[in-house]
Amino acid sequence: MISCGGNSLTDRQNTDIWELIQAFDRDRRPDLLDRKYSKMRKNALAFFRGSCHLFYRDLPKESSLNLAPPVWICGDLHLENFGAYKGEDRQIYFGINDFDESILAPCTWDVVRLVVSTLLAIDSLPFDRADGERLAQIYLTSYANTLSAGNISAIVEANARGIVANLLADLRRRKRSDLLDERTILNKERRQLKFDNEKILAISQERFKLVKEVIDNWAQTQAEPDFFKVLDIGFRVAGTGSLGLDRYIVLVAGKGSPDRNYLLDFKQQVISALQPYSIGNQPEWQHPAKRVMKVQQLVQLSPPALLAAIEFDDRSYLLRELQPTQDKIEIEPELISLEQMENLIDIMAEITAFTHLHGSGKLGAASAQALIDFGQNLDWQQQVLDYAVNYVSQVRLDFEYFCQASIDR
Incomplete structure (x- = not known):
């Protein structure tokens, strides 16, 4: 090594x-x-x-x-x-994430x-x-x-094979409460984020109010605003290339407490690192999050659930349902x-x-x-x-x- x-x-x-x-x-x-x-x-x-x-x-x-x-x-x-994610149609896909x-x-x-x-x-x-x-x-x-065949498809449990099939089968059996239990604690039937100073960091009250207000205002434009009622917010630490940018984990009411709450990823987007080296003309985007959201809608059979581009505080953010890190294949010597x-x-x-x-x-x-x-x-x-x-x-x-x-x- x-x-x-x-x-x-x-x-x-x-x-x-x-x-x-x-x-x-x-x-x-x-x-x-x-x-x-x-x-x-x-x-x-x-x-x-x-x-x-x-x-x-x-x-x-x-x-x-x-x-x-x-x-x-x-x-x-x-x-x-690459990893598993839940699409708009609520089916679990394995794809670029x-x-x-x-x-x-x-x-x-x-x-x-x-x-x-x-x-x-x-x-x-x-x-x-x-x-x-x-x-x-x-x-x-x-x-x-695959290009030569010209057929457009997607990888789901029905056509997956090997360790990808195993991953998707495991995720199908996972309960929402299991995911919530990993990142939250119960306090009198109300969930709160589990701040561990490693993956989820506490934020200031001022920042909490600002992010909550942004989510609340956006929720009013949705068909079911109560689904996005904010219960808690923390700073999310995940990934490698994007570390250092603003990123939040947002706990919302979802379909009811305590076991039908949802976790959202609210991640700052910036100009693509490829932009200085691009060839030919690029579309003019309103802001970077719009670019990321639109591309996913263009190239994925079913984009991630709850996908939205939101601009505030002179920055743009991509909102989507949280994709747990364990929803990837672990490429480790002892595991593969x-x-x-x-x-x-x-x-x-x-x-x-x-x-x-x-x-x-x-x-x-x-x-x-x-x-x-x-x-x-x-x-x-x-x-x-x-x-x-x-x-x-x-x-x-x-x-x-x-x-x-x-x-x-």
Whole structure:
């Protein structure tokens, strides 16, 4: 496993990675940035997850990867940005669960980022380099085949397989009270958030009143405003790349206390990290949360439940039903075999292709036929793999440089 410290560093064309990361994060909460950087020091994959902007900064402007059909991409696609979520139709889906960086871009941008994350994951798993490249090729082949077929679908329990099928079956059996019990405490039949100074932090009364007022005002525009009656609010600490931005967990009345309350995620959205490197024209969005919400509506068969974009305090926020972190597949050495990993990668490739196809022909995206034709052309697959293999070496060097600089600061 590659970890912080111990390796000699080479100069990265006189570019200070630590300065670039600090500049990107300059408007975020300092105390949460300490947590973000601690997470990023875990391994090269964690560093890659937390530094999406570096990946696109490094992507050559003249790369053949930029010639692929434009689609609505996730933008920050990696192994850990897939998970289960409950859709508007209340069915549980397994799919891409983070569109913060979404933008109109060549479909290969999502593909190559996922392949890089796969090769980096091998550092922490009991597999070798050949296994990593095999997994990458499985992803590329499955993505191309799914595009070529041109069929748009989604992964649900009925068609899932392997560990994804097991995950969705477990979630179907989970009671709402189980989820609530993990994050709340009961006080005379009324639930309150469980502040643990780790995942849920207390907020000031002033901030509580402000966020509550925003939710209350928005609720009045909904068909059932009483559903969104606020019971408690805390600051939510989750993810890696977005740590340091405003994010709240909101407990609302839902369908009744104490066991039919709902938990909402209320997350600040900012301009996509890909925006400076975008190719072609982008739609003009009212604010970043509108972009994220609209892209999810464009590319997902059923977007997450209770999805809404809200602007206040000169910022924009995405509201949605809380997606627990345990609703993801744990890619840990003791928990996943090579066979399971192959199955998972195959499913992720299908999901990526479904997502790109579902958004085809919408707001400037290439047509479905253009994507079908692209899937049938095999030339780009080796180009993606070659670039990913070479770039992994750069990420590992950047990771070691970051570890040394962030610890010595």
